Amino acid sequence: MGGIEADTMLVVGMFLALGAGALSFLSPCVLPIFPAYLSYITGISVKELQGNHDGEIRKKLLSHSIFFLLGVSLIFISLGVGASFLGQWIQELLSGDSGLLIQRIAGVFIIFMGLFVGGWIKFTALMKERRFHYSKKPMGYLGTFFVGMGFAAGWTPCIGPIFASILFLAASNPGQGVFYTIMYVIGFALPFLVLTFFLGSTKWIVRHSGIIMKIGGVVMIVMGLILFSGLMPRISAFLLQLVQNTWLTKLG
Template identity: 30%
Template sequence: MGSTFAGLVTDGPLLVAAAVSALVGLISFASPCVLPLVPGYLSYVTGLVGSGARTRTPRPDGDGGGAVATAVRADERPPRGRMVVGAVLFVLGFTAVFVSFGAAFGGLGRWLAVYNDEITRVMGGVTVLVGLGFLGWIPFLQRTKKLSLKPAAGLAGAPLLGVVFGLGWTPCLGPTLGAVNSLAFSEATAARGAFLGVAYCLGLGIPFVLVALGARWAVGATTFLRRHAAAVSRFGGAVLVVVGLLLLTGLWGEGMLWFRSWLGSTGFGEFFL
């Protein structure tokens, strides 16, 4: 088991695929169908849904004069620790879903190894199409549906909300998740597919945790991304089209073979191969 894990984390071509998967996960977070919902999700997992301002009733001043109306907005924000724990539990929930997807596609690639090249090219073509949809060039691919199931608000329901997010927002995350699953299929093992699923979830989940931590630069970054949502979508669509074309033409596999050969001819080979 240990040697298998070591092989995964030191496999150069797999690390390239993992880096692409993490980038795709970050694109998913920045997409217009996820980023605007971040505050709502964080409020839900910390049990603050429906909370609002409390107003102190007006009362006369000490001199018997007219009433002095004072509205005091209570600080309803939870302790930072609770917010972070809720975010982590939420991320673990959807990680379980997406890692399962990655493992399933990787295992399917191993089972269909004899047809791996042909199916990878087909999935590359599909990735190109969903990338074009992400760019807004195929309108019907921009429609999203989600599950209406809502677990109890608070930390106890946070992992289940993550699972619901992973399953219910698959149509929304489909373009990016499809690219990762295509890479998982091309790796042709369940372990490698799961590894790419973890990488994707790191790209998608770490920003959630950083925002929960209240990191000023992370909050500023989300504001910037929301303000430039159209540009983010175009960039994400372009990345998906490029990945899809590499898979479709077989250049991804050839590039990984070249990279493996190059690593073997350098001093880095003993660490990565």
């Protein structure tokens, strides 16, 4: 595989990871409780959060959100690094065509998780929440950081399957796994920060979260099928050719 095609595969995977992060945040497990989390980490009531914000409140919301997301990022990226090293170790242990084998296993897992996320199958073990609960948040930004870590360490019915799929993707591509995890974190963080200032928009998104999750489930299934069939290099080559032809047409 050429270096340019490999780079194209990386870009495709990173965009998918970015979308997976956004899907995790917009899921019915996270978005409905988002205002409550903001209230908890800032000490501002939900009613105040949904009203007009002055400069001081906006500053407090943004600063605490950043520390919360730093805590989330630490856990997610650490898991991504671990998955990448594990995938590399397995490939070195098995040698040969182990990379393709891991990709196919990852493909089957992602298909299964896509069916779960879309609501077409149920799996009781994934429906259990294993999140740390705090009766009283530690004071200041350090406390917010630890709450973010506790949030990320918990497996919820929506975040768990989606992020686990990213970890499998990272394990199947050890040299690129960290990038997938970072893009997942960015995808989670961007809507978090945007909706911090537009809490009223969450009601509309919550009403349509079922459709959002089904679309996300379909995308995960398609991605799983691509990994299992080994078609990613061909798709990357096609996209690369398409971009090159587009540029040549413009230059011509």
